[in-house]
Amino acid sequence: MLWETVRLALLAITRNALRSFLTVLGVVIGVAAVIAMVTIGQGSSEQVTSDVESLGSDVLMLRPGGGFGGPGASEEAANFTLRDAEALGGLSVLSAVAPVVSSMETVVYGNANASTTVTGTTSDYLDVGNWTVLRGRGFTEAEESAGAAVCILGESLRQELFGNADPTGETIRIDTVSCLVIGYLEAKGAGMMGQDQDDLILMPIRAVQRRLVGSADVASFQLALTPGVSADRGTREIEALMRERRRISVDEADDFRVMDMAQIASMLTSVNAVLTGLLSAVAAVSLLVGGIGIMNIMLVSVTERTREIGIRLAIGATARQVLTQFLVEAIVLSVLGGVIGILTGFGIAFVAAQLMAIPFSPSVEVVLLAFLFSGLVGVVFGYFPARRAARLDPIEALRHQ
Amino acid sequence: MGEDDTSPLIALRDVSRVYGEGEAEVRALDGVDLTIGEGEFIAIMGPSGSGKSTAMNIIGCLDRPTGGSYLFHDVEVGGLDRDQRAILRREYLGFVFQGFNLLPRSTALENVELPLIYKGVPPAERAARARSALEKVGLAGREHHQPSQLSGGQQQRVAIARAIVDNPMVLLADEPTGNLDTHRSREIMELLSALNRDDGITIIMVTHEEEMAEYAHRIVLFVDGRVQSADFQPAAREG
Numbered sequence: 001m002l003w004e005t006v007r008l009a010l011l012a013i014t015r016n017a018l019r020s021f022l023t024v025l026g027v028v029i030g031v032a033a034v035i036a037m038v039t040i041g042q043g044s045s046e047q048v049t050s051d052v053e054s055l056g057s058d059v060l061m062l063r064p065g066g067g068f069g070g071p072g073a074s075e076e077a078a079n080f081t082l083r084d085a086e087a088l089g090g091l092s093v094l095s096a097v098a099p100v101v102s103s104m105e106t107v108v109y110g111n112a113n114a115s116t117t118v119t120g121t122t123s124d125y126l127d128v129g130n131w132t133v134l135r136g137r138g139f140t141e142a143e144e145s146a147g148a149a150v151c152i153l154g155e156s157l158r159q160e161l162f163g164n165a166d167p168t169g170e171t172i173r174i175d176t177v178s179c180l181v182i183g184y185l186e187a188k189g190a191g192m193m194g195q196d197q198d199d200l201i202l203m204p205i206r207a208v209q210r211r212l213v214g215s216a217d218v219a220s221f222q223l224a225l226t227p228g229v230s231a232d233r234g235t236r237e238i239e240a241l242m243r244e245r246r247r248i249s250v251d252e253a254d255d256f257r258v259m260d261m262a263q264i265a266s267m268l269t270s271v272n273a274v275l276t277g278l279l280s281a282v283a284a285v286s287l288l289v290g291g292i293g294i295m296n297i298m299l300v301s302v303t304e305r306t307r308e309i310g311i312r313l314a315i316g317a318t319a320r321q322v323l324t325q326f327l328v329e330a331i332v333l334s335v336l337g338g339v340i341g342i343l344t345g346f347g348i349a350f351v352a353a354q355l356m357a358i359p360f361s362p363s364v365e366v367v368l369l370a371f372l373f374s375g376l377v378g379v380v381f382g383y384f385p386a387r388r389a390a391r392l393d394p395i396e397a398l399r400h401q
Numbered sequence: 402m403g404e405d406d407t408s409p410l411i412a413l414r415d416v417s418r419v420y421g422e423g424e425a426e427v428r429a430l431d432g433v434d435l436t437i438g439e440g441e442f443i444a445i446m447g448p449s450g451s452g453k454s455t456a457m458n459i460i461g462c463l464d465r466p467t468g469g470s471y472l473f474h475d476v477e478v479g480g481l482d483r484d485q486r487a488i489l490r491r492e493y494l495g496f497v498f499q500g501f502n503l504l505p506r507s508t509a510l511e512n513v514e515l516p517l518i519y520k521g522v523p524p525a526e527r528a529a530r531a532r533s534a535l536e537k538v539g540l541a542g543r544e545h546h547q548p549s550q551l552s553g554g555q556q557q558r559v560a561i562a563r564a565i566v567d568n569p570m571v572l573l574a575d576e577p578t579g580n581l582d583t584h585r586s587r588e589i590m591e592l593l594s595a596l597n598r599d600d601g602i603t604i605i606m607v608t609h610e611e612e613m614a615e616y617a618h619r620i621v622l623f624v625d626g627r628v629q630s631a632d633f634q635p636a637a638r639e640g
Contacts, residue, residue: 315516316491318484
């Protein structure tokens with residue numbers, strides 16, 4: 001009997017295929033949005049996690065200012081200097097200390113030019129960031145201490161300026177500084193935020209300080225922990241050292257912050273989760289609107305089919321049977337919408353995953369949830385029209401033209 | 402037919418049906434007494450507004466009397482709720498309407514199967530019974546036509562097949578020939594007569610055409626919500 005009712009409902013729906021489709025469009029969009037959002041969100045969380053894993057959990061970051069460094073946060077706090085780098089280098093818990101100062105510059109080679117971030121640092125940067133010099137070499141100590149005008153290119157920038165040619169030995173111009181290319185890095189691909197990690201130039205930090213920025217400040221440090229040292233212990237020792245160096249008294253708060261990658265990752269993931277949540281809320285509203293659309297059309301359908309309902313009641317359908325028929329029709333309609341929405345949502349998420357270079361990670365729970373939810377929309381919004389149909393007076397209904 | 406020693410199939414006693422209240426009160430039926438025995442073929446006639454359609458709705462258990470008593474098969478219909486009356490209609494009654502009232506986008510077979518669906522008859526048996534009902538009304542071979550592909554007379558035959566597919570005790574026909582020409586009307590009346598004669602189905606028909614009423618055993622005449630004459634004998638037909 002139930003299968004029979006579902007078959008009848010499908011028949012009624014396909015008889016008016018276009019209207020049925022327009023009716024469920026709201027549910028389709030709602031479900032598709034939920035599925036796409038959750039799938040993309042999950043994919044990018046996975047991406048963040050795997051990025052952090054590839055960076056290694058043994059990487060720390062040291063920045064001036066308290067908190068996560070919102071606007072103005074670092075202004076009161078004194079900047080770091082290269083002396084701090086030396087002091088940090090003396091800590092046994094750290095295996096690599098890379099001071100970083102960066103500057104947006106225009107880079108020119110021949111007719112090609114590009115705008116990119118020039119990172120002033122030391123050879124340690126390659127160790128901390130797991131970079132491999134694909135061709136050429138890293139900085140020598142002499143180049144680092146002299147602040148020589150030499151640079152190492154990231155893969156994206158190499159492509160942009162040199163195409164597939166070998167850039168080593170060539171001279172490029174960074175702002176007004178002529179700079180010898182001594183090597184280029186292996187490609188890493190997109191980063192945690194979807195940014196291009198390979199769009200960079202490395203120079204000895206003194207060169208950037210003196211020739212590009214004109215200040216002896218160090219913006220931040222990237223630090224690698226000695227194997228076997230926990231992030232907690234490393235953080236504690238760095239904090240102790242920095243408090244001493246910056247003469248922070250016991251009752252004062254830190255004016256710098258040590259972050260480990262797990263913290264950074266969880267921050268990024270939580271941003272991700274908030275965004276996914278917000279967009280899902282919008283999608284839920286769209287589902288609600290979709291449900292109202294279904295109720296509207298079912299009410300129209302009940303009015304249109306008043307005579308049919310009268311016939312059914314006259315020949316012996318009980319109120320319950322009529323109610324069931326219309327309720328099942330609404331449920332079948334919205335579940336169909338849900339199925340189309342699920343497929344569409346996965347389609348969108350799949351394309352987005354390709355474009356954003358994040359993993360495509362469909363989840364069964366979300367599918368079940370969307371399925372259930374669209375069914376629920378059918379029940380909730382189909383009940384009122386169905387009850388109206390079931391309560392029709394057969395005599396009145398038969399008279400209806 | 403209609404032996405007097407058993408209780409009658411249909412017995413209306415002092416039945417009234419009042420719409421509205423106070424000033425707006427309309428007494429569609431006002432103290433109707435009517436007895437119909439099993440196997441009878443009754444024609445109900447009367448001017449419009451005389452209450453014949455209201456009486457038909459009450460006999461057909463689509464409506465309930467507001468006063469008096471209606472016993473169908475010794476069951477007091479006034480005491481039944483909506484669904485109980487629906488089941489009574491499903492089990493014992495068949496309806497034929499003036500406007501045919503077929504489901505427009507379903508085939509003849511699907512239309513005839515409809516009452517059996519609500520009874521929960523399995524599909525194979527349903528189709529077989531619907532087929533034989535269509536055969537009985539002379540529509541073998543038209544099972545898969547939709548109403549729009551059939552003539553008025555054929556549509557009414559489908560409606561009759563639908564009414565008799567579950568072997569009802571009573572067939573209620575409300576102006577069954579109202580939308581048909583004389584020739585088709587006679588064919589339909591012949592069909593109803595045959596169902597009454599051969600299958601023993603009690604037939605109650607509302608009509609305003611004398612010629613059609615002549616097919617009945619007796620004519621019940623309604624005037625002003627009352628039965629004026631309950632056993633008017635129709636003129637004997639030729640042949």
